[in-house]
Amino acid sequence: MPRTTATLAASAIAAAAMLVTTASAAPAATGADHAPTPEAEAAGIDAPGDAALGWKQRSVRSRPSAESTSTAALGVPGIDVSGWQGTVDWAGQYAAGKRFAYVKATEGTGYTSSDFGHQYNGSYSAGLIRGAYHFALPDNSSGAAQANHFVDHGGGWSSDGKTLPGALDMEWNPYGATCFGKSQSAMKSWITDFLTTYKARTGRYPVIYTNTSWWNQCVGHDESFAQKSPLWIARYSSSVGTLPTGWGTHTFWQYTDTPIDQNVFNGSLSRLRVLAQG
Numbered sequence: 001m002p003r004t005t006a007t008l009a010a011s012a013i014a015a016a017a018m019l020v021t022t023a024s025a026a027p028a029a030t031g032a033d034h035a036p037t038p039e040a041e042a043a044g045i046d047a048p049g050d051a052a053l054g055w056k057q058r059s060v061r062s063r064p065s066a067e068s069t070s071t072a073a074l075g076v077p078g079i080d081v082s083g084w085q086g087t088v089d090w091a092g093q094y095a096a097g098k099r100f101a102y103v104k105a106t107e108g109t110g111y112t113s114s115d116f117g118h119q120y121n122g123s124y125s126a127g128l129i130r131g132a133y134h135f136a137l138p139d140n141s142s143g144a145a146q147a148n149h150f151v152d153h154g155g156g157w158s159s160d161g162k163t164l165p166g167a168l169d170m171e172w173n174p175y176g177a178t179c180f181g182k183s184q185s186a187m188k189s190w191i192t193d194f195l196t197t198y199k200a201r202t203g204r205y206p207v208i209y210t211n212t213s214w215w216n217q218c219v220g221h222d223e224s225f226a227q228k229s230p231l232w233i234a235r236y237s238s239s240v241g242t243l244p245t246g247w248g249t250h251t252f253w254q255y256t257d258t259p260i261d262q263n264v265f266n267g268s269l270s271r272l273r274v275l276a277q278g
Helices: 005-013 038-042 090-095 116-125 143-152 184-202 212-218 269-277
Strands: 076-081 100-107 129-135 167-169 207-210 231-234 252-256 262-265
Touching (some): 100 116, 100 143, 100 262, 116 129, 129 143, 129 269, 207 212, 207 252
Parallel strands (some): 100 129, 167 207, 207 231, 231 252
Antiparallel strands (some): 076 262
């Protein structure tokens, strides 16, 4: 699904004039016990629970707020949000062309987003197809424990045609060693534990959000995950680039955080609805 740099630049700046939220304060952490690394602090992560999709690709201490945006990118446009965005004008997002949203629900087993409920339900009420995501902390607890925490706090799935399978965010550790102190073998086992538990609870495998560089370093070249989970690739560029081992194509692509995390579904709206229906 090729795109030109000019197209993406245009989509990134084509924000509507109205500001639909205030998000100056970091989301409140609840019960997690990790301390952010200096690099994570420079990216705006001040406390456990602050991490959001693609945190390492951000070079400033602030997070974009949820403005209404339009996009010329091919495919179905969407956004992802967390506690950083606070209250979102979902009607404005829908009017701007967005048709899906992923909302942060949990992190590890010690954090649940206080903004999740109104963000998740608000997107649904506005007509967007919505899903929840979990920021993984593999050194915090088992994959099964985190999958259960996720499902118990909003990360489930239903076959209503408007709820996407939950997403597992696997990326750089904002609180310590890049691969969370795990070998590739141990990381594979942790992810398998999460996927197996999530499927047992919901009937679906979760989407996996990741970056090719992190995945190949920390997980390696196991192709089995691609047989189970759709890929949500993170790459802030004019193309998706090389995908992690095993996946021949991507399902979602997070391609910029300007003026908010923007994503595109690799297909038509009818195919997105099929993914939601299961």
